[in-house]
Amino acid sequence: xxxxxxxxxxxxxxxxxxxxxxxxxxxxxxxxxxxxxxxxxxxxxxxxxxxxxxxxxxxxxxxxxxxxxxxxxxxxxxxxxxxxxxxxxxxxxxxxxxxxxxxxxxxxxxxxxxxxxxxxxxxxxxxxxxxxxxxxxxxxxxxxxxxxxxxxxxxxxxxxxxxxxxxxxxxxxxxxxxxxxxxxxxxxxxxxxxxxxxxxxxxxxxxxxxxxxxxxxxxxxxxxxxxxxxxxxxxxxxxxxxxxxxxxxxxxxxxxxxxxxxxxxxxxxxxxxxxxxxxxxxxxxxxx
Numbered sequence: 001x002x003x004x005x006x007x008x009x010x011x012x013x014x015x016x017x018x019x020x021x022x023x024x025x026x027x028x029x030x031x032x033x034x035x036x037x038x039x040x041x042x043x044x045x046x047x048x049x050x051x052x053x054x055x056x057x058x059x060x061x062x063x064x065x066x067x068x069x070x071x072x073x074x075x076x077x078x079x080x081x082x083x084x085x086x087x088x089x090x091x092x093x094x095x096x097x098x099x100x101x102x103x104x105x106x107x108x109x110x111x112x113x114x115x116x117x118x119x120x121x122x123x124x125x126x127x128x129x130x131x132x133x134x135x136x137x138x139x140x141x142x143x144x145x146x147x148x149x150x151x152x153x154x155x156x157x158x159x160x161x162x163x164x165x166x167x168x169x170x171x172x173x174x175x176x177x178x179x180x181x182x183x184x185x186x187x188x189x190x191x192x193x194x195x196x197x198x199x200x201x202x203x204x205x206x207x208x209x210x211x212x213x214x215x216x217x218x219x220x221x222x223x224x225x226x227x228x229x230x231x232x233x234x235x236x237x238x239x240x241x242x243x244x245x246x247x248x249x250x251x252x253x254x255x256x257x258x259x260x261x262x263x264x265x266x267x268x269x270x271x272x273x274x275x276x277x278x279x280x281x282x283x284x285x286x287x288x
Contacts, residue, residue, distance in 0.1 A: 060248040067240035067249035074236035075256050078222040081154055081232070085222070086215055088158045093165025098195065100170050114166070121163035126221050130156040134228040153225030161218050168210045172203030209275065212268040216261050223257075233257070 008016075045051055099107070099114040121129065133156040138147050146152055176199050184194040226235035233256060237249035 056246075058247050058251050060246055063240070063244065063246045063248035064252045067237060067252055070231075070236040070240060071233050071249055071252050071256065074231055074233035075253075077150070077230065077232045078219070078257075079260075081150070081157070081222045081225065082215075082219045085154055085157045085161060086218055088154075089161040089165050089214075089218070090211075092158065092162035094169055096162065096166035097169035097173060100166070101173055118163045118166055121160050122167065124160070126157070126160045127224050127227070129160050130224050130227060132156070133159070134225075149228035150225065150230050153222075153228050153230060157218065157221060157224075161214060161221075164214050164217075165211065168207050168214065169203065171210075172207035173199055175206055176202050206275070209268050209272040212264060212271065216264050216268070219261055219264070220257060223253075 096114045096117060099110050100118070102111060130153060134149055134152045137145050137152055146155070173195075180198055180202070181194055184198040185191075189197065223232060223234040226232050226238070229235070231239075233253045234250075237253040240249035241247055
């Protein structure tokens, strides 16, 4: 005997129609209010006496068009630097986080070294580390030490962000309930296999949004290598600005950075909301 297909009641259908109407009404109100506020802002700013000068100095299409090749090429440098530093900081941060969670007394010096590393590079401003590494290492004249400012900038960023990543991952590891570890060890798994197959998958899933926030910060901080003479987007904009003392190239560089960071921010918001929904449903997501 086959089961009859479920058919929603009239009351249920009425509720769904009401929700759809409410959503459409809310969307229309939000769109109308956004357009009204934007129009008021544009008209208010455009009617000020200083707007023509601001438009000429910050929003000159001619200056933006001339600066586009150099600034866009510089942004490619920022993106390459971001990819390299993000990968290096992720690996080093994971190793430091694991070192800080070693419980055996024999690893006490390792835990101390990892703690000192995190405390130092989390406490120093990133720009100061860039200066110290970028100008200090070449001044030492060490045999085999890198002298390329791009490499030195990448090292400085990796030192700082690996400390940030290490603390985020360590927080994720410590958020895993001890019963998970006890169950894995009870099944005969070693400490290394317990971390690899039980603890780390849960920890990394929980700290995904904070790690993406660090990635967004790293993408913006790649512009700090410009102080070492690297021709990135910001340095290219600075060179273009110095020609005519017009700041439109800086605006162009800012818009290009926003084009990268805003999508990353929306992804972070989505993952955060999905994690909240998963916790609200008792950790179960998906269809029955």
